[in-house]
Amino acid sequence: MTTTSAPASERLTRKVSQRVSQSVFDGSRLRVVLLVDVHDGAQQQFLEAYEQLCNQVASVPGHVSDQLCQSIENPSQWLITSEWESAPPFLAWVNSEEHVQMVEPLHSCVRDTRSLRFHVVRETGGPAEATPAKRRLQASPRIGDGVIRHALTFTVKPGSEAAVAKILADYASPEPRVDDTTRLCRTSLFMHGNRVVRAIEVRGDLLTALRHVARQPEVRAVEEAINPYLEQDRDLDDPESARVFFTRAALPAVHHVTAEQEDSQAERHALYYPARPGCGMRLAELLARQDEAAAGSPYSPVLRSTIFQRDDVVVRLIDVRGGLDAADPVLALGLPDPGPATKLTTLLDEAAGADLPRLLGLARMDFVTDRRSPEA
Numbered sequence: 001m002t003t004t005s006a007p008a009s010e011r012l013t014r015k016v017s018q019r020v021s022q023s024v025f026d027g028s029r030l031r032v033v034l035l036v037d038v039h040d041g042a043q044q045q046f047l048e049a050y051e052q053l054c055n056q057v058a059s060v061p062g063h064v065s066d067q068l069c070q071s072i073e074n075p076s077q078w079l080i081t082s083e084w085e086s087a088p089p090f091l092a093w094v095n096s097e098e099h100v101q102m103v104e105p106l107h108s109c110v111r112d113t114r115s116l117r118f119h120v121v122r123e124t125g126g127p128a129e130a131t132p133a134k135r136r137l138q139a140s141p142r143i144g145d146g147v148i149r150h151a152l153t154f155t156v157k158p159g160s161e162a163a164v165a166k167i168l169a170d171y172a173s174p175e176p177r178v179d180d181t182t183r184l185c186r187t188s189l190f191m192h193g194n195r196v197v198r199a200i201e202v203r204g205d206l207l208t209a210l211r212h213v214a215r216q217p218e219v220r221a222v223e224e225a226i227n228p229y230l231e232q233d234r235d236l237d238d239p240e241s242a243r244v245f246f247t248r249a250a251l252p253a254v255h256h257v258t259a260e261q262e263d264s265q266a267e268r269h270a271l272y273y274p275a276r277p278g279c280g281m282r283l284a285e286l287l288a289r290q291d292e293a294a295a296g297s298p299y300s301p302v303l304r305s306t307i308f309q310r311d312d313v314v315v316r317l318i319d320v321r322g323g324l325d326a327a328d329p330v331l332a333l334g335l336p337d338p339g340p341a342t343k344l345t346t347l348l349d350e351a352a353g354a355d356l357p358r359l360l361g362l363a364r365m366d367f368v369t370d371r372r373s374p375e376a
């Protein structure tokens with residue numbers, strides 16, 4: 001019988017808040033699983049491309065190890081697993097332009113991929129026994145609401161903002177039911193200058209939902225209509241062009257917290273935090289810590305908060321009791337304490353300034369549309 005590799009008192013180092021259903025900032029090691037379907041006859045090409053890639057990945061900060069496995073039943077099915085010290089270094093790498101270029105040789109021999117990411121919650125045996133103090137296993141699992149949150153972001157040509165906003169607001173909602181297990185729950189669109197952020201909530205499988213939406217005629221018509229205004233060119237009829245565009249547009253959710261209070265009249269808003277170069281992840285973590293601390297306060301106007309981050313793009317999607325205009329700017333920004341408020345200004349672009357009421361106005365994104373499915 002295999003035994004656990006360290007006593008519970010050493011292994012369980014952090015108690016998870018039940019209000020936080022998702023976070024990449026808990027210090028746990030990360031296991032990434034990539035399921036790959038290789039074109040028939042391209043196995044050797046895929047293996048050679050992987051060997052070149054893994055040599056490059058080995059030098060990425062935070063990377064621990066990886067394995068490449070081939071199915072014993074179907075030689076076209078492969079599995080890549082990798083371990084990382086924690087989620088932030090992996091996200092910094094996988095969302096980088098360097099990664100986009102690095103994995104390009106793989107795609108010519110791959111039919112389909114599916115990426116899964118897991119925090120290590122428990123383990124047995126293994127060489128880590130000698131260093132239990134460095135291993136961050138959670139005392140309890142996270143309890144979610146069954147909703148997966150994701151966002152896409154891209155920029156449009158300056159001067160086209162009004163035209164793009166009209167296109168994105170005036171379209172028929174797609175069928176929310178994807179299949180027996182997956183349903184679209186909510187889509188919220190906001191703009192900040194020429195940057196568009198589309199946040200979606202899905203119950204079920206995110207990848208299946210995204211593919212479902214992409215096939216809907218009404219959505220395809222909107223995507224084609226905004227093509228002339230995009231700063232990054234794309235051809236949706238070219239699978240490689242579409243893949244690169246949506247890879248660069250992905251804006252992952254890195255933290256979600258829900259307060260105990262509920263209010264059916266809460267308003268949804270989005271705030272864009274202009275991070276200094278290289279400070280996006282630290283800024284997102286600061287906001288996450290403050291949202292977690294404020295979730296139990298009856299005075300906080302923020303009932304739910306989701307933080308999305310990629311490079312130096314940090315967006316906080318919030319449901320606010322009483323609306324944003326009536327809220328205390330400090331509380332609305334997610335900074336109830338003076339210490340974090342001071343630290344925030346050191347992580348923001350200098351143009352944002354240190355005046356928090358002014359910052360709230362600058363961070364506030366323009367509402368485009370917010371759509372909920374009837375059964376969400």
